[in-house]
Amino acid sequence: MTDTATPAPAFRPRLVRRDPRTLTPLDVNARFFRKEEFDRLVENIRRDGCLTSTPLIYSGGEYDEGHELILSGNHRTMASVEAGLDEIDCMLIEEQLTRQQLIAIQLSHNAISGQDDPATLKQLYEQLDDVDWRAYSGLADDQLELLAQVQPEGLSEANLDFATVSLIFLPDELETAREAFNAARLGQNESWLAARAxxxxxxxxxxxxxxxHKVGNVATALHAILAIAERHLDELQDGYTSPDGEPCHTGHVGLETVLGARTLPAPAAVTLNKAIAAAEGRGEIPTGEGWRLLERLAGEYLSGPTRTPPSWDNAS
Structure with missing residues (x-):
């Protein structure tokens, strides 16, 4: 058998029946069972009268029929012997594989086993009323102790279809990304539904x-899209202004959609802060509603000499 770096071929296992006593176990197997676990496995097999999960065996032209190598299910095979089974069902790979491929298959069957969602596991276990079936389930004492502390939720990861998306940011974009995610946390209990279109x-x-932009990174492309949106913030006015120039609703909107920018020069900001503080101190506007002073000033500007500026307590 020659080792190569080529990936494993697409083999087609077939179902066969074999005497578990004559199959060839692995010389080196990283997976082990504690004695109480192995004894439980033997008892379950004896109770079932058969194996309910199928070992994977390999011939590849190197092992005679009935003496194939057990790639996966070594302990199940040994337990079936202890349980007194004369034959077991196995999945047989006949295509020739390299030692590298055989080891990779063995490790993958041991490693890729998934995880139990505690809430779902508790719900299933509590449906077992019979003591013998609870023992049959094979849950250890430490697992049962953890289950007793679980509070089942309406949704759990095990019951959701999901995909993982990774966003990679360039160093000069990282701080902006952090600010965006911090802002997102403020609305963590909110949900949005978007159309497929x-x-x-x-x-x-x-x-x-x-x-x-000849970029392949999604985060960089999003950064470019957001930069374009930032340059057109004033166009968001369409969301709350009707064609005849009247407000479409009475909700609050971002000040940047009015000014067309998220920032203003510091001297201008200091002047506005002083004016707002003075108006609040005189009781002309409610405390914390500095926008009312801006609205009054704008109203006075638009009213001209023949129009009466609107009062803040009549403002929308």
Whole structure:
């Protein structure tokens, strides 16, 4: 058998029946069972009268029929012998594989086993009324102690279909990203529902941005899209201004949609702060509603010499 760096071929195992006593166990097996676990496995097999999960065995032209190598299920095979089974069902790989491929298959069967969601596991276990079936489940004392502390939730990770998306930011974008995620935490209990058309439009916009800027990183493309949006903040006025120039609703909107920018020069900010503090001190506007002073000043500017400026307590 020659070791190569080529990936494992697409083999097609077939179901066969074998005497578990004559199969060839692995010389080196990283997976081990404690004695009480192995004894429980033997008892379960004896109770079932068969193996309910199938070992994976390999011939590859190197092992005679009935003496194939057990790639996965060594303990199940040994337990079936202890339980007195004369034959067991096995999945047989006949294609020739390299030693590297055989080891990789063995390790993958041991390592890729998934995890139990505690809340779901507790719900299932509590449906077992019979003491013997609870013992059959094979849950250890430490697992049962943890289950007693679990408070089942309405949703758990085990019952959700999800995908993992990774965003990678360049060093000069990292601080902006942190600020964005910190802001997102403020709305962590809120949910938004988007139409499929919006999702497709987002993908199309990302594709266009990738092509225009010749970038392949999604985060960089999003940064470019956000930069364009920042330059057009004043266009968000369309969301709350009707065609005839009247407000569409009475909710609050971002000041940046009015000024067209998120910032203003520090001297201007100091002047506005002083004016707002003075108006609040005189009782002309409610404390914490400095925007009312800006609205009054704008109203006076628009009223001209023949119009009466609106009072703040009549303002929308």
């Amino acid at each position: 919006d999702y497709e439009q987002t993908l199309d916009t990302l594709a266009s941005t990738h092509a225009a």
